[in-house]
Amino acid sequence: MHSQEQPDSKHVLMNVAVDLAQFAKTRWWTGTQRHDLEIHPLNPDAGGILIPAQDPQSGAWHWGLEWTEPRDVRQVVVQFVGDPPPNVQIQYWQNTWPTPAPERLPGARRGWIGRDDPWHGQWVTARGEQNIEGTIVTFTFDPVDLPELQGIRSSAQLEQAEHYLVRFRRTLKVRIVCYGAQPPNIAELHAYSDTRWLEGEVDIRFGVESEGAQDWGGWVEGTTGTILGITPLDFDGDDAVQSNNRWQCRLSHNPAHSRSKGIRLSVRYASCDATSGDRTILSFHTHARSFSFLINDLCRGPIYIKDYGVYISWAGGPGFGAFKAELAAKPQSIYDRVAEEPEHSLARAMREIPPLDVIKQDTYTGLGRYLPLSVEAGRQEFAIRHNGELFADKDQLKLQGRDAAHLLWPGPRIRFRYGTGDPPDFRESGHTTRQSLMDGWLPVVISQWVDRDIAVEETTFVTLLDGPLTTPELRKGNEDIVAMQRFTLRNTTRTRKQASLWLLITPQEHLQLDDGKITACGRVVPAEPVSRQWRVAEYAAPRLRCTVNTSGRGDLCVIPFAEDAGHSQLIPTAVLYSISLDGGEAHTLSIHTPFASFIHASDWDRVATLDYSAKLADVVAYWRDYVETGGQIMIPDTILNDFHKAARVHVGISVDKDPDSALYVVPAATWSYGACGNEATWQITMLDQAGHHDRAEAYLETFL
DSSP states (O other): OOOOOOOOOOOSSEEEEEEGGSEEEEEEOOSTTTTTOOOEEEEOTTSSOOEEEEEEETOEEEEEEEEEEEEOOOOOEEEEESSSSSOOOEEEESSSSSSGGGGGGGGGGGOOOOOOSSOOOEEOOEEEEEEETTTEEEEEOOOOHHHHOOOOOOOOHTTTTOOOOSSSHHHEEEEEEEOSSSSOEEEEEEEEEEEEEEEEEEOOOOOOOOOOOOOOOOOEEEEEEEEEEEEEEEEOTOOOOOOOTEEEEEEEEOOOOOOOEEEEEEEEEEEETTTTOOEEEEEEESSSSSEEEGGGGGGGGOEEEEETTEEEEESSSSSSHHHHHHHHSSSOOOHHHTEEEEEEEEHHHHHOOOOOOOOTTTOSSSSEEEEEOOOOOOOOOOOEESSOEEEEETHHHHHHHHTTTTOOOSSEEEEEOOOOOOOOOTTTTSSSSSEEEEGGSSSEEEEEETTTTTEEEEEEEESSSSSSOOOGSSSOOOOOEEEEHHHHEEEOOOOOOOEEEEEEEEEEEEEEEEEEEEEEEEEEEEESSSSTOOOEEEEEEEEEEEEEEEETSSSEEEEEEESSSSSSSEEEEEEEEEEEEEETEEEEEEEEEEEEOOOOHHHHHHTTTTTHHHHHHHHHHHHHHTTTTTOOOSSOOOHHHHHHHHHHHHHHOEEEEOOTTTOOOSSSSSOOOOHHHHHHHHHHHHHHHHTHHHHHHHHHHHGG
């Protein structure tokens, strides 16, 4: 808890730049990659002279500084024992910095900005002004810009960086590099930041509003700061300040003698913002409690650690009584208001939390909200968008080995877009399609919408192309899958209506129709040299995109369709199904879409002859047998019961089985996001707790 307060005139501006070298280790390094990078200590000799090491590969002499967290180095000063060697270079360790400004990143990506570590990176030669005066070489950095980071950062990345054209280098390591026959011995090495030293006094009160005897004896240490002295506050009896920043202090349980005690620290601390690696942290280690705080936080007001009974302020700042009165006059904090609120409920949470906009939900695809669909532990994975569109994306799939060998798509992503009406509406606005899961949790997606009096219900699931679903241990993991969709078109009026269902496959291909089989014969590409003209780049063999079963009614054809003005209006690139429906009448058709691009007629027939109803029953039975034989949550809020079931389904779909090793990879997301050990074990633990011990054991085996 804070109230505004500024340090008083007792805080002295030293006007001396912080020398970061005093907080670093002197090192030299061999290797450049994490598998061969080695750190070697570099200690001064008996006379305090540093003798640099020679890189066995390059022959260069180098020595440097390494910190435990990134520091903002502005200037490096080296004093040599003799004349400085020629062509001295300053290099710093770089990987993710300069990082993008968090405000430029959408959603949760702000929390995943990279941070440099000692093992991943490269040495970058800094550009700047070098000044030589006798034996002292001073190197002051230029603003960080393209010439220095050429090939590492683009101009756009630098423009969006949080630190734009700054004169410091945020780094974990700095080294000096030079060449010559003899080692250039160093008398002094300094690395300065823009941070300046301040000196001030801080009061720390122990046992504020506490009861009972407490031993607050202990010691204090500073990070990027110096304890200049300790003065007792209201000590008595055996209380005493000792050497080495230690003290002895006991609080009595006697109410008559239970006033708080404390110490006043005289400190030298860094004047910088809270994100800087130069910030001063004071850490207290006492018999009663241990705690740390940023000293610059006191510029926002006193710090009160209520549960510990600790009150911290600048010396001469408001006492605890005044602070408490000021706090009481302010509106209650959110935390303090929680106890006065009625018991929370799901209904209230759903009512008060704004729903997410499906078209603005951040995804790596840029297509808004989507749900991956596949079989358990399969490597082939479709996804269905918020508007019922089916798609797959090679950039998001975790392709390995020969996974892509049969994915003969017209681009890295293939989309099967479903529109209705004339002209067709593909519902990209995100507000006209309602989606749900069968029974609230099964991986069978029901998408519903109404377009110009025609109600549409689309039911989508994914299954194995061959045979019934089987558990992962009976499969290799790379089996072919097929997305099966059933569309029911219903006339909501009392009069006869024409209903139309469009299938637009993008990127554009030349499509052909033969006995319900939609095949792609070539890719639609620009015709050279005339712009805004199109031609077909023929495939070596037609590729099956999907099969359509109209149940013997309506008209099915392939026709040209140009959603954008510049697209071809002559080449048949879309599928159109039309049917005339009486008032209140409904008709159903099904579409089977294989993940692989089959070029043989026998494979086309395998897809076309699949029984939609039988496959749906198989999928439902498989997932019910898996999930419902495990532990269940049974509470009045059924959405939470369903969520507990659906989570296990999503884990199963996200898991990939390696066909060669038969081991399982358990990522935290189906697409794009790789596997992390901690996140994998959370999911494995969840399955184990739900009674799925066999799957938990199989998934964990990969890490053993």
